Amino acid sequence: MTDLSEQKHISPIGQSVLRREDHRFLTGAGQYTDDVALQGQTYGVFLRSPYAHARIKSIDTSRAAAAPGVVAIFTGADLAEAKVGGLPCGWLIHSKDGTPMKEPPHPVLAQGKVRHVGDQVALVVAESVTQAKDAAELIEVDYEELTPVIDLASAAGAGSAVHDEVADNVCYDWGHGNKDAVDAAFAQAHKVTTLSFTNNRLVPNAMEPRAANAVYTRHDDAYTLYVANQNPHVERLLMSAFVLGLPESKVRVIAPDVGGGFGSKIFLYPEETALVWASKRVGRPIKWTAERSEAFLTDAHGRDHVTQAELALDAQGHFLALRVKTIANMGAYLSTFASSVPTILYATLLSGQYKTPAIYAEVKAVFTNTAPVDAYRGAGRPEATYLVERMVETAARDLGMDPVEIRRRNFVTSFPFASPVGLTYDTGDFNAHLDKALKVADVAGFPARKAEAAARGKKRGLGYSCYIEACGLAPSNIAGALGARAGLFEAGEVRVHPTGTVTVFTGSHSHGQGHETTFAQVVAAKLGIPVESVEIVHGDTGRIPFGMGTYGSRSLSVGGTAIVKAVDKVIAKGKKIAAHLLEASDADIEFENGEFKVAGTDKKVPFGSVALTAYVPHNYPLDKLEPGLNENAFYDPTNFTYPAGTHICEVEVDPETGKTTVVQFVAVDDFGNIVNPMIVAGQVHGGIAQGLGQAMLEGAIYDNDSGQLLTGTYMDYAMPRADDLPFFTVDHTVTPCTHNPLGVKGCGEAGAIGSPPAFINALTDALSVRDLAMPATLERVWRAANGKA
Template identity: 65%
Template sequence: MPKDHGIGAAQKRREDVRFLTGAGKYTDDINVYGQTYCHFLRSDVAHGKITSIDTSAAEAMPGVVRIFTGKDFEGIGGLPCGWQVTDKNGDPMKEPPHPVLAQGKVRHVGDPICAVIAETLDQARDAAEAIELEIEELPAVVDMRAALESGSALVHDELTDNLCYDWQFGSDQAAVDKAFADAAHVTTLELVNNRLVANPMEPRVAVAEYARANDESTLYTTSQNPHVIRLLMGAFVLGIPEHKLRVVAPDVGGGFGTKIFHYAEEAFVTFAARQINRPVKWTSTRSEAFMSDAHGRDHVTKIELALDAENNFIGLRTDTLANMGAYLSTFSSSVPTWLHGTLMAGNYKTPAIQVNVKAVFTNTVPVDAYRGAGRPEATFQLERLVDKAARELGVDPIKLRRQNFIESFPYATPVAVEYDTGDYVATMDKLEEMIDVPGFAARRAESEAKGKLRGLGVNCYIEACGIAPSNLVGQLGARAGLYDAATVRVNATGSISVMVGAHSHGQGHETAFPQVVADMLGIDESMIDIVHGDTSKIPFGMGTYGSRSLAVCGSAMVRATEKIINKAKKIAAHLMEASEGDIELKDGMFTVAGTDKSVAWGDVTLAAYVPHNYPLTEIEPGLEETAFYDPANFTYPAGAYACEVEVDPDTGKVTIERFAAADDFGNVVNPMIVEGQVHGGIAQGIGQALLESCIYDADGQLLSASYMDYAMPRAGDVPFYMVDHSCATPCTHNPLGVKGCGEAGAIGSPPAVVNAVLDALNHAGHDVAHIDMPVSPHRVWKAMQG
């Protein structure tokens, strides 16, 4: 019997009732009495010097309240970067200012120059068109290699070049050199990890209001982490102390990473509301989202694998150029380094690994974390490389992987991390069973009978979730702690509100988190609600990203609930005149071991708040506990993915016929939600592999600036997935034994798709070593032409 209650139950998501009936409350649904509307005048050139801004005619337009320019922000902080990376020479990364409104120069198409505030949005837009703006266009820096050449135009004039940092990490140079010198075979691959636009269904929105009487600001914003925004914006940008600043992230319609970051627009409306003493609202259009939401990926990599004569991996080295865009977005610097380099061992016991990353400024939208953040880039290059090695050596790609699997845990990689648990053989066994490897030949024959080519692609992945511990990440350059927090407030009649630092924007926390507390207390989930997204209600937690919510915030919730149980047992012991050590809690009843005495959960909670018969001299009334949890290590979800494609040899069009995912997420609280997360992640991975591509021209104009040219995956592009998470090796260091599942699909799926396409082409006699993503019909056709 499947469980219908507590940990492990596939409960339907309670939040879907409001989402599916149109009752969700998103930021754009918030309208404040007296609000004004903000429209940003953005740069339409990639790089230029602002020679003059004349707002006088615009200010006289109907309904205009005020027009702000960069001048209004002189002396006010810029947007900070949250992670300082140290160059291989020991120097800190270059960290040029990131102004709220452009100061003297524009550095990408979409860079905000002026902000017009008016009584209506149309009036604001009309006035923006009346601003007289002169920009002296400068040569655009777009291509990363060209950006690093001497003589390139400079994105930031105060720097000597466009290099943000040159980072090196991993084994000693000598060990890596020796591995390559000793190698019987070296496989080399140069590839691009394509730039993506996150495209959450809900665009970004910010609404700010200011209460002059008590000097309090409130910002409603589309954020994955309201406390982080409050800290960054309050402390570093606007100088508003936390107790005078409330940040609310209500229902958020998808984030995928791009709503982690602190953006100029939300800082601006908060600032402007104080200046004009009126509420200010900004809602991004989809077109603005394309040119102002942080983009993802955009790496260019050369990777080399050294193998000995028995096909054991003996060395790996990479050389990556990572695009930072025009400014350092909040966590941009950490993505190609600590979230990417540390994962380069993958699932393999390669003894010598060296990772080199040059981060480059260009005149493009800032690039930052997008679902997976660094780990998809690591997985793609490694798993494409292993596949290429297998083809070059004429060995089975699954066998080559199995031969090199890490099989004993804990395992310390040459790239600093220690995997606590895993069973890569088990997930590969499960995968082979799910995809039915023996049946592939028959399916290929069927496809060939229809005139189609068929390929099978397989890959493994490892990822690191629940980024922490804080003291370690602090040494690595993080400017924040990465714990989380939860407050469990038990009400007098026994119902519970759990205030959490994690933020749910599609992850189903409102359903899954109560399952944990209900399981611990033996009460029904319906008695428990989750409160999130409002800094005035929740403890200081770091929000949701990096598949961390359950592993980190869920652990804090467990710790707080344990404190509740301990105190409740003391109260129960008092009520039953028994010894605290003899009290047991089961199915919502407190009993005294070895007797028939019992009190119910509700009797104890009522006693806590109506403490007439209560041990007042020993414990305080009330039943509310907070815990902060700082993890001891990352968690390491891992798995194996397989994809079968058909390729139309006449057009190059690829269709995905079968897809299987065998994941090890450790323990699972709600298997239905986990499956949904995997489905969504794979859909985004298929999107990256086959469809999505953010393209700039040589002048820095964004060519893929709308859905007419930026191809999002649709239902018809993805298959029915086979998903399994039964090969579980629970995390050893958090109380739930959970690892995280939010990003796995996006990390694990792109190489499987591309490997499958290459298998199809090579089997049909086309000698194709690699095709960059997206593997579009045009690119496949071109590759087939030789």
């Protein structure tokens, strides 16, 4: 690898610089929330409901309170008496009739009812985890069991209300698009392709479970919360302003090293909120770390849609209109961004890469007695892509067309493109990544491979997925008009030290994406200094400017741009300092490769000298400039970014056993300009693994009668292992984003978006069946392969 510290003329942009953060992780030097041990540390354990739906008639904590080591016990009644509010939802959706969505209370500890298995009923604080667990078992709760609402398809008007104030269990009934245009197009269609399917519920499984450690300090009447979270400023805002009624200045949220999130750590959860409130009552720090069984029951789940879709086509295979009806599960409570996932983040992507003239989607969101459902890697975009790409593949088969040809015939080819569902794609070249993927996957050689497999008694199939996603939610004013209750900007601060090294403070947050390396590459390239001279700081509301965190593949396009804007301010001030030092006009100063130069001369001064002058201003234009070299910036994007790509999956099925082998998976993506190819490839690999996990193995299942989670351990919830997956072949094309200075688009979710339909399209091709439900388990595949589905 190129030594960038010695060869400064080689830009770090586009280089596969090794991740700097990995050394501490691999040597055990990382600090996760559970590693934080505070003076006087106590431990919290939550008593959780064994029932999916029940009234709480009484709670007796007397025996538990007398147990060894118990410091305190709190119930919902204690929080109600203290006037602690419920957890808020961050996005307001209106139904088709204009009425706002139903927002029943989401108490920090259950009050009156429990609404899913695992709902928190009491918090036990003790000197040790073991003592807290033992005491929790002594709490006596008298429950009146109620009929649970579990089945998503029949939840609306089920006859049993999850929330008494929402009798029909319908949170909202939303519509988007042009219904009249869609109806008119269907009336003229040559062919209508119809599919009904479920986008299966998933349990997020980050390597590090959720954790929190809260402490109250009397001398400043303030709270500090260490928490495994993806956006600490949002956590602080929601908790302080909307739940606990505290000034933000009195709450510091620190998200140290976080071992994965995938969306599940974006949200404000009851547990950390309860710990912050209780820490003042006990006067000591309280730590809680979820056990894996708790995570299965209480982490916000993902997906869980039931959908019917219809695609109208003309005789030549041109798409005329798409009609969609989806029922989306909210679970027992509205999680932080739950309402936006099956609406704004889903229906707006139903155009895909295609110039479908008219689209109309109806989404009915319902409450059920299951864990809350919210954003999970991709958040609405995987659900939209699965629908679109399954419909396109099925339509090609209905018309007897080649699946590649039907896509080419309908691709958007002129940009910018305004889709019928409200997005404007600024740039792209969909044929380019399809062409490259066809070549890399050797699609031309597939018939021979299929024949060879058949000779061995195996079935081969090929599946395509041409996805597009919207990343870096923006702009704030448009998002606000669509119901967002927060801004969607990002902040960056660049602090140049007297020696010329740089510390960057970013409102974005890294939990596995490699920001400490990628952001340093961007700053080093702009300033012409070694990557090693740039430090990245994130995850601490006490140190960084107000930012919106990490989700939706926004970090580089939004957070990186904020940093670039701050660097530009540093350079602009540096030019003025250099002009004074070089006795030249500001307008004649150029900055390149870490040096300020007088244009057309050999007079120059290095960046480090300018930095030192800013802090040791002996020869300084004090009449014009303040000392120091420290700048910050906020960036609110003018549009989303639109990564796109083609994924091609090839599978082989053994009809005797139902075993499906992914023999090849090719992903060719357009992420715009790429800062670190190695990190991008890693993000794509991880996303594909999660997407194939959903398609092949994963699925959260509740018992319809009792509401118990039947897939509550790794014995029952199967995630992909190394031998379930091939080595993925990844490549890329480049059409730079037109509205951020880096030209980047976002890569973190793409693999999870494009891979599920590619796999199912390949599997249905191999088995010559119209559809197969995810996850495509051995039994389901065996039944389909042997005509027993």
